[in-house]
Amino acid sequence: MKKLLLTVLFTAFAALLAGCAAPGPKIDTTYVARGQSDRIKFVIVHYTVGNLPSSLKTLTEEVVSSHYLLTDTDPPFFYALVDESRQANHAGVSNWKNYTLLNGSSIGIEIVNPGFKDTPEGRLWYPFQPAQIDQLIALLGQIVARHHIAPENILGHNEIAPQRKEDPGPLFPWKRLADAGLIAWPDAGRVAAQLPQYLAQLPDPAWFQKKLALHGYAVPQNGQFDKATQNVIAVFQTKFRPAKFDGQPDAETAALLDVLTTPAGVVPTAAPAMPAATAPSLPSQPQPSTPSQPPVPPQPQPSAANPAAVESH
Numbered sequence: 557m558k559k560l561l562l563t564v565l566f567t568a569f570a571a572l573l574a575g576c577a578a579p580g581p582k583i584d585t586t587y588v589a590r591g592q593s594d595r596i597k598f599v600i601v602h603y604t605v606g607n608l609p610s611s612l613k614t615l616t617e618e619v620v621s622s623h624y625l626l627t628d629t630d631p632p633f634f635y636a637l638v639d640e641s642r643q644a645n646h647a648g649v650s651n652w653k654n655y656t657l658l659n660g661s662s663i664g665i666e667i668v669n670p671g672f673k674d675t676p677e678g679r680l681w682y683p684f685q686p687a688q689i690d691q692l693i694a695l696l697g698q699i700v701a702r703h704h705i706a707p708e709n710i711l712g713h714n715e716i717a718p719q720r721k722e723d724p725g726p727l728f729p730w731k732r733l734a735d736a737g738l739i740a741w742p743d744a745g746r747v748a749a750q751l752p753q754y755l756a757q758l759p760d761p762a763w764f765q766k767k768l769a770l771h772g773y774a775v776p777q778n779g780q781f782d783k784a785t786q787n788v789i790a791v792f793q794t795k796f797r798p799a800k801f802d803g804q805p806d807a808e809t810a811a812l813l814d815v816l817t818t819p820a821g822v823v824p825t826a827a828p829a830m831p832a833a834t835a836p837s838l839p840s841q842p843q844p845s846t847p848s849q850p851p852v853p854p855q856p857q858p859s860a861a862n863p864a865a866v867e868s869h
């Protein structure tokens with residue numbers, strides 16, 4: 557009897573509390589809008605410059621960050637540092653087509669690679685491990701499927717910030733991503749067919765600037781082969797014609813640009829083949845790094861005031 561009385565009193569007290577609480581918003585989910593899309597539109601590929609321990613420290617303890625860090629261990633694997641639903645600070649001030657500050661609309665992948673070394677014989681670039689690219693292709697396939705990323709929106713950091721960045725550099729094997737059906741690639745036959753007209757008559761600077769902008773780059777439209785325009789041409793060349801990336805306009809660059817900005821000239825991408833054996837590995841156990849990198853250069857020290865503008869390397 558006493559227990560029953562207590563129960564009645566408790567129930568009455570709970571009802572009183574519920575009556576005092578502010579009512580929650582009343583939401584009707586009957587209708588769903590057509591005009592919506594995934595917030596993630598881009599994947600941006602970087603190299604770290606720093607070795608694995610320093611990169612891991614920077615990307616986890618500083619303001620800069622990336623969603624994934626691909627190691628240079630044997631075998632390589634990914635550290636997942638930021639959930640894909642959240643923003644990482646890797647892209648910095650950046651542009652692609654009508655998008656700016658791509659931290660808010662992209663997934664950032666840092667690959668442990670030293671970048672380059674300047675020597676008396678010229679600049680030497682460090683190659684990526686084929687096993688790293690195998691892992692990258694496997695993860696990209698999953699990200700594309702999760703977020704419906706367009707083939708033209710898998711980009712290098714240098715493409716969205718061509719005046720400041722070199723990464724992932726001329727040795728990053730974009731063609732392997734194209735062969736995996738992840739990015740669009742200019743059809744070789746179409747390029748060969750366009751080449752003679754550009755060998756006979758190289759287009760003027762305004763033509764190059766217009767085509768580069770159409771492709772997606774932020775590039776001046778002043779009709780001049782100025783330094784800024786040459787930087788953009790060099791970035792384009794490192795991706796599609798890495799044998800020569802001096803930023804000088806030439807017939808092959810013109811033919812590549814022509815084909816890439818003409819929809820019929822782009823090889824349609826196939827659905828990425830994702831056999832289970834090539835699934836990206838995301839172990840939680842730290843593994844030893846390969847201590848073969850040159851000294852780590854100073855990392856950028858961005859302000860936390862505007863996370864949208866913060867970048868990793």
Ligand SMILES: [Zn+2]
Binds near residue numbers: 602603646721868869
């Ligand atoms: Zn970068």
